[in-house]
Amino acid sequence: MPNEIKKTSKINRRSALLGLGTSAGVLATAGILPGSLGFAQAQSSAPIKIGFQKHATGIGAAYGRWYGATTDAAVKRINDNGGINGRPVEVVVEDDGTDPGRGAEVLEKFANQHNCDVAFGTLFSHVVIGSAPRAGELKLPYFVVSEGHHVASGGLNRYTLQPGITDVKSQVISMAPFVADNLGKKVTMIFPDFAFGHDHRDFFSAAIEAQGGEVVAKIAIPPTETTFTRYFPSIPRETEVIYHVMVGPAVLTFVKELGEFFGPNRPELFGFIDSLEAVDIRSSGLEFLEGSYFWEGMPRHVQADQADYEKAYRAAVGVNERGASVDDEADVSTYAHMFGCWETLNIIKAGMESADYQGPQDRTKLIEAVEAMTDMPASEDHPQGDKVFNGKTHQTFGKQYISKVTDGRLVVEHTASIEDGRYEDEVDYTTQSF
Amino acid sequence: MSKAAKSNALHLAILALLFALFFVLPAYHVGAFSRIMVLAIYAMGFNLLFGYTGLLSLGHAMFFAAGMYGFGLGISQAGFSVAPAFLTGIIAASVLALVVGYLALRTAGVAFMIVTLMFAQTVYLVILYFGEYTRGDEGFVIQSAQRVFFGIDLTTETARYFTAFVLFAICFLWAAKLIQMPFGKRLVAIRENEERARMLGYHTDSYKLRALVVSGAFSGIAGASYALLFGYVGASFSTVQYSIFPLLWVLLGGAGTTIGPLIGVIFMFYLIDISSSYTTAYMLIAGVVLVLLTLFAPQGLAGTLRKRVFPWLP
């Protein structure tokens, strides 16, 4: 929704104090001194403008819609709790068309036309990578929610950060122990033949070998494919586990055809929920998934031990116990990814408050404040779970979930620890000049 | 003033205007015009082939991508500096155009459209296939430190604008010169009636091939410039969408006019940019405007100007 500017600046004193309490708590645990305590004496009451680069059209639009809903909910909560440094938050939405060229143009709009303080929100890796150079040149802090390895790989710049969602390398590495111990050692991987798929291929192959397993076949599916069956015969007979990850509008066809191919005797299946994000697990043709496993960034279905903060988050974004919209149960959310928007906005808030952010002249202070963050314990600000932020690589690391499809529900079977997903730093952005 | 003098004066006036715009436009539009000038080079390349020679290619994105990847891989893989990498981009696009032309020019009309379309699709898949070097769809960044030309940091707004301006000016004047030369006249002759041009003793096949190579080189310059000035190389620039864009720009601006491509790019850029600031349904507005334009400005904006107001328009 380009230029739909939301002005929710109802700040009452009680919610402001509540917000102060929460954020001060977070900052204290993060080892950072609380910033200015002066909500009432804020020097400027002009809103803080956050540019939201949204996939409103193009191939990412289904994700974009839920990223938008989550962003609205997070901003409403921040404003209800007193805004940032006593100032209301205003989201400026621009559509990037899920295109890297337009993405870069949109960043220019944020920086030069809307005078945004920061930009945020992008999911698709090519849009992030196409936009990041402009963010660096425009000196506009750019908070991405993409799960790509691009930030931590060192390919981008000091102005680009990913504090709200774990990157694909960490996600993939942390899956290997569970797969090797419980599902099998001989793995066939099926993934899209682009960079995202190649990351899965490379990182998982190395990780499963470290666990004593091996990848017996790697099947890369070309983009824009709409039928898949002819690629499945390349799956070797000895395969014990199929590791699948697919993205795009044809994911449901992919999973259905996988089921049709194997019929009654399939090997173990382990998939990234990307293969079925925004798709109801009970859709016709998916019955064979019963008993199979999925990585989830955040469990889509309510679990038995649901925490209060998870409950609050779920209610705030308007999602029911099966991860679908409360208004329409056929409208399944992108629950495994969209929490990243919520958490990133809370991190921007915490960063701005600890840096005593006043305006664009303080952008570098904001980045330094975020770089100084480390532990982010699970809370209403971080409903997905505990996280550790690595200021050097600008990348956050969080828990990952493996769920088993049980009676049409995704039930968490294993939680991979943050340690399981650790790898050596590949870059130190803090040494780069601003 | 003679027709040629008038058109020369017009071209210089346009360049002077673009030069002056830098000093009067707000920052955002300076950035937008840097991009517009680069894309206009691409549109001018397309126009040489489509507007003047009458060959409709649906695969020009492959030349744009060849320039972009020639430049980008030159820097990231071969470790070139800006100048040799840029040259690599132009050569890559020209050689690709030569090979594609050798094969595709055996066909004409709709078959030419489809052959170029499929070759471009092949190039796109090749980029994905060699993901180890190209990072596939994700693409890669040309770091700021590598975007320095003889000590000039090309990542500043000023340097970016004037680099785009100089490249645009060279291509713009070159294209204008080209069509005034006998070479250009023969291309138009081929467009109007290839059979007759051949009867008159011209080697039409050779002219078509040369037109395609020049057109490909322009597109390559645009692709390399884009990577140089905006720091990104990615496979989305080789998709069909980016083959359709120059066609749309040229038809909107006016095919077979020197200023049409620039006008088309400016028009389309601001059509999307402005309508998207009023409504989320900006594609709907763009669609309606395109339909209305075909109804009321049948020869594109510049073409209609030429018909109604300035008959001397080149």
Next chain:
Amino acid sequence: MDFGPHLMLASLEGAVISAILVLTAMGLSIVFGVMRVVNVAHGEFFMLGAVFAWVVTTTLGGHPAIGFLAALITVPILVGCIAAGADRLILKRVNYDPDRTIVATIGILYIIQQTTLMTYGPEARPVEAPFNTRLSLPWFEFGENGFEIFWPWGLSITSYKLFVIVAAIVVLTTLWLVLTRTKIGLIMRATQQDSDTAQAFGIPVGKVYSWVFGLGAGLAALGAVLVVPIQQAHYLMGGDPLLLAFIVVIIGGLGSLPGTVIAALLIGMSDGIISVFFSPTLAKIIATFLVAMVLVFRPQGLLGKSVA
């Protein structure tokens, strides 16, 4: 999987792809053949067919077959009317000028896509097949024990995919009969060969164009209703069918329905069979390049008579 069963499965899948190609391309074959205009929005009529099929089936509910049958009848007519309206309103007024038609149909494409996005949304939604059972297929081998029949792992197809192949054959045969054996077909062929002469003989060429445009879009929608149970309805799904349909129609030879069928078989089967021997993306590269080379060496298309 062993080589034999693998090849058989790839051929079957190739046949399914061919059938889908035929179903998407036949409408364009007629529009392009008769009117000689590049309709960039053709893929969007395919998309509309799939989206309306979803609307009809979800509105009706009940057994999937009820909705499917209803969609099969109503959707092509609805989409055909929309297309005929667009023809009257826009294309007729640009006199089917080749350049202007391209821009105008790009405009129509934007309008249809954005309207669908705003009403139907960005999700890919499934339409349930009226029937869909997995059929395991046998394979034969002369081994140590003589002739053997066995059921290889994974060698299977679904009943609905077989139905799509049959449906493609039925629809095509009907279309071919209409074009060659009826007066409607005669009028269309006359308009295709020489619209001026046809006009002189009292054929209302303008009306014929609207009908043909509507028919072409209706056929695209019919194809979409048949294909959508094995894919999903999505607002961007029109792009690839458009390109593939163009390729099929031109390679087959402009305006030749049998050519279209042969080209669809060529492309679908090569796509399927080449994938047996190479990694998927490499197979796609080779298939795309080879098919383009067919046109390089036979510019008029497989069954075309002259260069358009």
